[in-house]
Amino acid sequence: MRTILIVGAGQSGLQLALGLQSQGYGITLMSNRTSDEIRGGRVMSTQCMFRTALGHERDLGLNFWEDSAPRIEGLGVSVAGAATPGGHPRVIDWVGRLDGFAQSVDQRIKMAGWMDTFEQRGGQVVIHGTAVSDLDFLVRKYDLVLVAAGKGELVSLFRRDAARSPYDTPRRALAVAYVHGLGPRHEHPGLEAVRCNLVPGVGEFFVMPALTTTGRADILFWEGVPGGPADAFQGITDPSEHLERTLELMERFTPWEYARATKVELTDAGGTLSGRYAPTVRDPVGRLPGGGLVLGVGDVVVANDPLTGQGSNSAAKCAAVYLASIVERGDRPFDEEWMRTTFDRYWRTARHVTRWTNAMLAPMPEHVVNLLGAGVTFPAVAHRIANGFDNPSDFEDFFYDPEKTAAYLDQVMAEAESEDAVAEADPERLAGETDPDGIAGPADVGEVAGPADVGEVAGPADVGKAAGEADAAVRSIG
Secondary structure (H helix, E strand, C coil): CCEEEEECCCHHHHHHHHHHHHCCCEEEEEECCCHHHHHCCCCCCCCEECHHHHHHHHHCCCCCCCCCCCCEEEEEEEEECCCECCECCEEEEEEEEEEEEEEEECHHHHHHHHHHHHHHCCCEEEECCCCHHHHHHHCCCCCEEEECCCCCHHHHHCCECHHHCCCCCCCCEEEEEEEECCCCCCCCCCCCEEEEEEECCCEEEEEEEEEECCEEEEEEEEEECCCCCCCCCCCCCCHHHHHHHHHHHHHHHCHHHHCCCCCCEECCCCCEEEECCCCEEECCEEECCCCCEEEECHHHCEECCHHHCCHHHHHHHHHHHHHHHHHHHCCCCCCHHHHHHHHHHHHHHHHHHHHHHHHHHCCCCHHHHHHHHHHHHCHHHHHHHHHHCCCHHHHHHCCCCHHHHHHHHHHHHHHHHHHHHHHHHCHHHHHHHCCCCCCCCCCCCCCCCCCCCCCCCCCCCCCHHHHHHHHHHHCCCC
């Protein structure tokens, strides 16, 4: 039996441990906390997982909470305009339906549950805060050592890859609150959706349904530009004060979200989190003082800002790639060449996430503003952007390059004009293709609410007017 040590009990470490265990490997898992300490501790992330990542869990039979967690079937984008006497209006607002549902399960539930399952299935768990000196000794006892602990001393083993890490300082200040009592979005009261609110010069505010230790909840998540008005959580240790600050910022910058949050309360005393870190890609192979080699996993080697919601998704995808590579290796040694080849296999997917996330952290170019504005009017645009959260590689074809974006929007407008011609000839046929709830199917994405938005602005031949009204504001994000 081949023996493997995994250090770290997060999404990637535990998923990989359970997957290898099911394949007959002798797995030792090292964690700095017990499952009870995880379960009773502070929230760790927002972890909205999309279809592909959920599929990796399902393939291993680890989708224990699929029937109890909210099914997130839509993803919406709103952009705040300049302040008015009545507050900040929305200048862009749409919601697109996901092709496959997403879910967010509090990692206190998932990681604790997975760790218990690993032990119940015969796995060995060692509770110990692992140091480099520990690994220098342990690497000689195992066929392979994997480091999946993305914080602390062990990360220093993996050199920063400057060519793939354009930022060396944090680009956002993060603040999370898990709450009960949030009202529905009046534009789509029957649809569970992640809502992404872009606030120029301030940052981003996200709202997502979740399952937590106290049942169904919603996550309120600010990503503040450092030094800006939403970078306002440093030094706050009281959970109630954290929530109060969250709501103050919502009322000021996203009043359409605040309107449904006036009765919220924290889910529990551990329901808040704040911090910041620089997005970093690292060399996947760590060399120990004694010469032994360890392979980095998940956010140890690719740590993106949570702005695009890819952390747990990337961790699940990394674990799936590493599992396949380890099994395929058979009895051959896990040498440095294999380690680098395994990481390169994961990087084929991870590079798209890194490029997209870093692009969203920078000031938004005009062609992206136009693209977001087009989501209001054109169903296909909103649908495609929403589903890019599951498959970020698709952004390569229409998001980064102005010429590709223009060509895509020309294609969308031509298709819309063709559909309009069909509708004029046969209106009953078009009515039959519309989603009965009026929201966000591929044929009719982009429902917009209220005169403060841009839903009244553009006809099929006019992509630019809505985007033009948002242009000056949106380009200042970052």
